[in-house]
Amino acid sequence: xxxxxxxxxxxxxxxxxxxxxxxxxxxxxxxxxxxxxxxxxxxxxxxxxxxxxxxxxxxxxxxxxxxxxxxxxxxxxxxxxxxxxxxxxxxxxxxxxxxxxxxxxxxxxxxxxxxxxxxxxxxxxxxxxxxxxxxxxxxxxxxxxxxxxxxxxxxxxxxxxxx
Amino acid sequence: xxxxxxxxxxxxxxxxxxxxxxxxxxxxxxxxxxxxxxxxxxxxxxxxxxxxxxxxxxxxxxxxxxxxxxxxxxxxxxxxxxxxxxxxxxxxxxxxxxxxxxxxxxxxxxxxxxxxxxxxxxxxxxxxxxxxxxxxxxxxxxxxxxxxxxxxxxxxxxxxxxx
DNA sequence: CTAGATTGCTAAGGAGGTTAACTATCGGTG
DNA sequence: CACCGATAGTTAACCTCCTTAGCAATCTAG
Numbered sequence: 001x002x003x004x005x006x007x008x009x010x011x012x013x014x015x016x017x018x019x020x021x022x023x024x025x026x027x028x029x030x031x032x033x034x035x036x037x038x039x040x041x042x043x044x045x046x047x048x049x050x051x052x053x054x055x056x057x058x059x060x061x062x063x064x065x066x067x068x069x070x071x072x073x074x075x076x077x078x079x080x081x082x083x084x085x086x087x088x089x090x091x092x093x094x095x096x097x098x099x100x101x102x103x104x105x106x107x108x109x110x111x112x113x114x115x116x117x118x119x120x121x122x123x124x125x126x127x128x129x130x131x132x133x134x135x136x137x138x139x140x141x142x143x144x145x146x147x148x149x150x151x152x153x154x155x156x157x158x159x160x161x162x163x
Numbered sequence: 164x165x166x167x168x169x170x171x172x173x174x175x176x177x178x179x180x181x182x183x184x185x186x187x188x189x190x191x192x193x194x195x196x197x198x199x200x201x202x203x204x205x206x207x208x209x210x211x212x213x214x215x216x217x218x219x220x221x222x223x224x225x226x227x228x229x230x231x232x233x234x235x236x237x238x239x240x241x242x243x244x245x246x247x248x249x250x251x252x253x254x255x256x257x258x259x260x261x262x263x264x265x266x267x268x269x270x271x272x273x274x275x276x277x278x279x280x281x282x283x284x285x286x287x288x289x290x291x292x293x294x295x296x297x298x299x300x301x302x303x304x305x306x307x308x309x310x311x312x313x314x315x316x317x318x319x320x321x322x323x324x325x326x
Numbered sequence: 327c328t329a330g331a332t333t334g335c336t337a338a339g340g341a342g343g344t345t346a347a348c349t350a351t352c353g354g355t356g
Numbered sequence: 357c358a359c360c361g362a363t364a365g366t367t368a369a370c371c372t373c374c375t376t377a378g379c380a381a382t383c384t385a386g
Contacts, residue, residue, distance in 0.1 A: 023297070023305040024291070027309055030312050030313040031194055033312075033317050037320055040319070048342070064364070066365075073199055076365065077346095081343080082342090083365095101364095104364080126319060127190075127316075130311045139308075142186040142309075143185035145294075145297060145305045146186070149196075152289035152293050153196040156289060160203060213373080237373090237375090238374075240377095265381065265383065266332090331384080335380085337377090339375080340373105341372105344372095346368090346369090347368090350365085350366105351365105353360100353363100
């Protein structure tokens, strides 16, 4: 006799006493905002969210479709499609790997780099400006908090593959 | 003569000097972890990510399809499908709105509430434990940082609809 | 009471993912 | 050196979920 129907709501918010911390609430808000931002940027660029993520990865050096598949958490079959689309848009090119005959290196083109930066710079700018308004020790605290939160989420994901 | 080919990478990381802050890097990591977590939880529950989000919204009270559509950032047509699926799974029921003849109230069933909690509790537990290891003032700092970051992202999204 | 806005739905179509199956190459082992 | 398991990449068929377009019912303001 202490579980349901505490208030007048059908059942509502009884066994969910967590998330009262302002930090946890803000974490939810930022995660939500980022998801919407991803869709918005992708739509603006006329690309899919996966393509944006792939272009970001390629901006740090060439990758093969299989490696992109792992970064995007999709199958290699889907990664082939992503690379196809990036190439069709002229944002990337396929090149045979110099040493390994199985592999294909996907390189970002100048067009791809420009497109990517044009769409990401404004956000990075805003975020960097906001970041700069904190002291170094505050940033360290935030980083510690977020790294721990990411670790907690990854731990939960890892329950699927206990191997 | 100072732009490309700084190192040996084709071009790589020149005009992207931001993201050096540990807080910003951690923010990227946590956003990435959350996206993967969402897919994992949805797959475990045999539901789509949209359904999980919708169930979460319904856990705070009944909503109509149109309201869910706004929360999920999808069209009302898609929301109809989400509600159809939740009802088919027995996690929700449609009820006519008492006063407004156009509306339908979607209510979470006990089955839906149990399913939702069973999948979300472990994560909430880990996150709450992590959160509890910080002082109140640290949590306030984190919240301030994240709220600002979310605002920056929303500001960028809002450029689409300047009206 | 009418006009416009809002809610919810259906139908048709598309984008992007999955599974399954196949080829080619690499790298280690007997 | 010949084989063999592992890895990279692709294709084909399929499926899920979202979109656009259009409609009917109801509410609300003038």
